[in-house]
Amino acid sequence: MPDAAMPDAAMIDWAMLDVAVLLSIGRHPVSGRARRAATDAQALEMALALRPRRLTAIHAGPVADGEALRAYLGMGLERLTLLVLPEGGDPVEPLVAHLRRLAPSLILTGRQAEDGEGSGMLPYLIARGLDAAVVPDVVRIGPADAPDTKPGSANLVQALPRGQRRALIVTGPFVATIHPSAPPARPSAFGPARRGVIEPVAAQAAADLFLSDCEHRPWRPKPKLMRVKRGGSALDRLKAATESKSGKGQLLVNPTAEAGALAIYDSLVEQGILP
Amino acid sequence: MIATALTTVVLAVLAIGAALAVWQSRRWLAGRPAAVDVVAGLRALPGRYLVDVHHVVGRTPFNARFHALVAGGFLASLALLVAMGAGIAGWRIVWLLLAVVLAAMLAGALMVRHRRRVVRPRELSQGRFARLPLSLLGFSGCLLVVALDQAMGGVMPETLALVLVAIAGVALADLVWGVWKGPLKHAVHGALHLAFHPRPARFHDGAGRDTGLKPLPLAPQGDAGIGEPGALGVERPVDFAWNRLLGFDACVQCGRCETVCPAYAAGLPLNPKKLVQDLVVAMDGQASDAAYAGNPHPGRGIGKAHGGAALPLVGHDAMIHPDTLWSCTTCRACVQECPMMIEHVDAVVDLRRFQTLELGATPAKAAVMLEELRATDTPGGRALARRWDWAADLSLPRLPAGGSCDTLLWVGDGAFDLRVQRSLRALVQLLRRAGVDFAVLGDEELDCGDVARRLGDEAAFQSLAVRNVAALNARRFTRIVTADPHALHTLRNEYPAFGGRWTVVHHTALLLELVGSGALTVTKPVGRSVTFHDPCYLGRYNGEIEAPRALLDAIGVERREMLRSGLRSSCCGGGGGAPLTDVAGERRIPDVRMEHARETGAAMVAVACPNCVVMLEGVVGPRPEVAEIAELVLAATETAR
Numbered sequence: 001m002p003d004a005a006m007p008d009a010a011m012i013d014w015a016m017l018d019v020a021v022l023l024s025i026g027r028h029p030v031s032g033r034a035r036r037a038a039t040d041a042q043a044l045e046m047a048l049a050l051r052p053r054r055l056t057a058i059h060a061g062p063v064a065d066g067e068a069l070r071a072y073l074g075m076g077l078e079r080l081t082l083l084v085l086p087e088g089g090d091p092v093e094p095l096v097a098h099l100r101r102l103a104p105s106l107i108l109t110g111r112q113a114e115d116g117e118g119s120g121m122l123p124y125l126i127a128r129g130l131d132a133a134v135v136p137d138v139v140r141i142g143p144a145d146a147p148d149t150k151p152g153s154a155n156l157v158q159a160l161p162r163g164q165r166r167a168l169i170v171t172g173p174f175v176a177t178i179h180p181s182a183p184p185a186r187p188s189a190f191g192p193a194r195r196g197v198i199e200p201v202a203a204q205a206a207a208d209l210f211l212s213d214c215e216h217r218p219w220r221p222k223p224k225l226m227r228v229k230r231g232g233s234a235l236d237r238l239k240a241a242t243e244s245k246s247g248k249g250q251l252l253v254n255p256t257a258e259a260g261a262l263a264i265y266d267s268l269v270e271q272g273i274l275p
Numbered sequence: 276m277i278a279t280a281l282t283t284v285v286l287a288v289l290a291i292g293a294a295l296a297v298w299q300s301r302r303w304l305a306g307r308p309a310a311v312d313v314v315a316g317l318r319a320l321p322g323r324y325l326v327d328v329h330h331v332v333g334r335t336p337f338n339a340r341f342h343a344l345v346a347g348g349f350l351a352s353l354a355l356l357v358a359m360g361a362g363i364a365g366w367r368i369v370w371l372l373l374a375v376v377l378a379a380m381l382a383g384a385l386m387v388r389h390r391r392r393v394v395r396p397r398e399l400s401q402g403r404f405a406r407l408p409l410s411l412l413g414f415s416g417c418l419l420v421v422a423l424d425q426a427m428g429g430v431m432p433e434t435l436a437l438v439l440v441a442i443a444g445v446a447l448a449d450l451v452w453g454v455w456k457g458p459l460k461h462a463v464h465g466a467l468h469l470a471f472h473p474r475p476a477r478f479h480d481g482a483g484r485d486t487g488l489k490p491l492p493l494a495p496q497g498d499a500g501i502g503e504p505g506a507l508g509v510e511r512p513v514d515f516a517w518n519r520l521l522g523f524d525a526c527v528q529c530g531r532c533e534t535v536c537p538a539y540a541a542g543l544p545l546n547p548k549k550l551v552q553d554l555v556v557a558m559d560g561q562a563s564d565a566a567y568a569g570n571p572h573p574g575r576g577i578g579k580a581h582g583g584a585a586l587p588l589v590g591h592d593a594m595i596h597p598d599t600l601w602s603c604t605t606c607r608a609c610v611q612e613c614p615m616m617i618e619h620v621d622a623v624v625d626l627r628r629f630q631t632l633e634l635g636a637t638p639a640k641a642a643v644m645l646e647e648l649r650a651t652d653t654p655g656g657r658a659l660a661r662r663w664d665w666a667a668d669l670s671l672p673r674l675p676a677g678g679s680c681d682t683l684l685w686v687g688d689g690a691f692d693l694r695v696q697r698s699l700r701a702l703v704q705l706l707r708r709a710g711v712d713f714a715v716l717g718d719e720e721l722d723c724g725d726v727a728r729r730l731g732d733e734a735a736f737q738s739l740a741v742r743n744v745a746a747l748n749a750r751r752f753t754r755i756v757t758a759d760p761h762a763l764h765t766l767r768n769e770y771p772a773f774g775g776r777w778t779v780v781h782h783t784a785l786l787l788e789l790v791g792s793g794a795l796t797v798t799k800p801v802g803r804s805v806t807f808h809d810p811c812y813l814g815r816y817n818g819e820i821e822a823p824r825a826l827l828d829a830i831g832v833e834r835r836e837m838l839r840s841g842l843r844s845s846c847c848g849g850g851g852g853a854p855l856t857d858v859a860g861e862r863r864i865p866d867v868r869m870e871h872a873r874e875t876g877a878a879m880v881a882v883a884c885p886n887c888v889v890m891l892e893g894v895v896g897p898r899p900e901v902a903e904i905a906e907l908v909l910a911a912t913e914t915a916r
Contacts, residue, residue: 190732
């Protein structure tokens, strides 16, 4: 069902590019101090590098930590929209409503917030609300240049695990999350950060009941599952510990549901997660 | 007749010179306003010239002599010639006097010619300066003949005398034309610069030394400052204060800065003389460096830089390439050597402030450091508690807010470095051995902000300074001791502007005091040949070059001096954020400095700064051993078991 708010849903007008960037407030992992979130800053960097006709930077959240947003303004943004939510409000609905009014052809954001729920679900929920596609872990975006592609589609490069890259062609407006290996964000400068304007916009938001139910604890690294191979020569063990398994996976193109499920099941058994 | 002709020519040419100087003043008066005590400055001018300038010029006695002869003879002859116009022309004694001063000037001019044509030091500029000996000889030689002739009653045919006067007039015109863009510019602008200097405290009539950077007001001044580009730091020549522009105009291109610059010696793209000349020509409307006739920034040609008074100074095609700006280690060697008292480092920091605060154009690794510094108050993005990891077994006493102790130990950011931790442990052991009542700040010690400030991030520096000052002012102690000259300089000279006034001593001074008072006894004299590398921030920035040497002598080393030592020491390459900006050159700066140490044949280089330890120890061997002074003192005062 085509969305009424996005009339040109089929194509991106590169000459009149309209980009929205969703920016969250990050936390430094050591000091816990509010800062610009790393991948959100990279998303803004990518948006600035595209030189769009219109660039809208949006943050949804309480006013309290708003000064930390100035780090984004320091990258060269003149203004930033702050959707003011009550403490503990869920940002998804107000963001969807705001983006529906803006109708940008491209929405960029980091892959995961550094604070709050940090589930990485927000881009998917936004895309569902806007009826747009999601492309996760993007490292490069540009207009499609191959002659046989539809005008107004985009060439994307997506980061896959173990340093692999995948080229994609995407047609129509979409939400892209930015991978940490995308081009680094430019430094934030004090002068423009001080001069930039944060425009508060009042927004209605339902309370995020899931988050308020959660217990908050300081972050610590997730324990990693290590598969220690025993036996064999020292060389074998070294190889097992250091060799990358890239390119040895199984690629299924349009598998049947049964074939896909079987492959996942086999993989889980192989990793020892299922008996 | 001859006298009238002479006086007329001299007065006319001097009038033209004055007009040129007034015309030139438009360029530097276009700068930002500056608070200057004009009357006090003008009154101090002769003293500053005779004491401070001569102190610098006198380091090369030959130059000092020819300068005294030429400048003294020239000024005296001009004064006499003008006075002749006032009616004393007929007196033979005046002509004789004129002949004497002209003879002195001629002797000086011959020395100038010898230096420029025979010795030919490679740091001297050519171009307009190449004609200088000819003009000096023409003026003094021709007039000397005329004056001698007149003193003897005028036996020369009048036509010949008039021809000689004409030649002297042409030479004088060439000299005075130099007020515009040539050699004599330095006379006018140098004198005014001495009077209106941006750091009057550096002269003998002030404190004698003034090296701390001045705070940049960050809060907008009224409503005017905000929104205007260039509000923080210097973007265009006109963004400098007028007396700083005047200072650049005083440059005589003698190249002393070039010969001492560590970046230039290592082939990094920075020549301080060219940097100042870039700033000088950029004051013109449509500027290019094509007329510059000295050595270029290494690896960068001449003629590619373009700019103007209202155009950005720094850029890939602008007057100053970013690599040039970020090559400086802020070691102040150029400032120390400059006979015109130009403040190169202030200019570099002003330019860096705009790059960092307004453009975010700090080079990559430095920008990463600054971002971590803002988020964690440590340059490496580590927790403040981890600064004390190296002392886990030493149970250092922490000084709580409201507490008091005799000596507060400021460990600095070297505490995060494995190598520096060794020398800090040595220092703590020495303090224990000597029974010093000391404590540390613990987690309230933040980075002092030295590197951030010199990278232009005044905002991060001031945030750190305000909090450090508050933490220190909440405690009572007699003195602060630190092993880091950068922290020493920041705490001693730059925190007073933020309300922090304490006695700050370097650990070499404290250890010397402890050895002198008998609290530490030398039991095992070192007995090896050691050369001492002066840290820039201890020597040139704070004038402390005696204590480390006395301490080394006290522990029984055979001390050897490098060719460049003391206040004229050469930088290790570790200051001013240079290791972070990491501009490539032909060599590394520490390699150049280690070469100086090798020349002494000493077995060991003693250092007194964490940056120097790290930089010099990074030089590949074979090379002299590198030891921090505290480590040497610890070994020398080992008590017998």
